[in-house]
Amino acid sequence: MAFISVPLRNVGRSMAIVDEDAITITGTMLGEPKGQPFVRRVRVPTAETTRVNLIVQATRDVMEPSERWLLKVPYTDFARRQGTVAVISLGYRGDSPADGEWLVMGVDHRESE
Numbered sequence: 001m002a003f004i005s006v007p008l009r010n011v012g013r014s015m016a017i018v019d020e021d022a023i024t025i026t027g028t029m030l031g032e033p034k035g036q037p038f039v040r041r042v043r044v045p046t047a048e049t050t051r052v053n054l055i056v057q058a059t060r061d062v063m064e065p066s067e068r069w070l071l072k073v074p075y076t077d078f079a080r081r082q083g084t085v086a087v088i089s090l091g092y093r094g095d096s097p098a099d100g101e102w103l104v105m106g107v108d109h110r111e112s113e
C-alpha cells in the first residue's frame with residue numbers, strides 16, 4: 001500500500017475550492033485507490049494550506065528513480081469558474097521506492113479540460 005499525504009497552499013488571489021471527487025493519481029507500481037481521496041479543507045482561503053490524503057494499492061513492479069507519480073488535484077475559484085488542475089509530481093531518492101525518501105519533485109498548474 002502507498003499512503004500519500006501532500007500539503008497544498010493557495011497562492012492565488014481568491015479562495016480555492018478543491019474538487020475532492022475528481023482527484024486522481026497515476027504512475028508505475030500503482031493499482032486501485034483504497035476509498036475516496038480525503039482533503040482536509042476543500043475551501044482554501046488565500047495563503048492558507050490544505051492537505052490531500054489517499055491510499056493506493058501498490059503493485060510489485062519495479063520503479064526507476066527517474067519515474068514519477070502524478071497526483072492531479074482539480075480546483076476552481078469561489079464562483080466555480082477558472083477551473084485549474086494542480087499536477088504534483090512525486091518521486092523518491094534512494095535505492096528503492098520502499099526504502100527511499102519520497103518528495104514532491106514539482107508542481108504544475110494547468111487549465112481544466
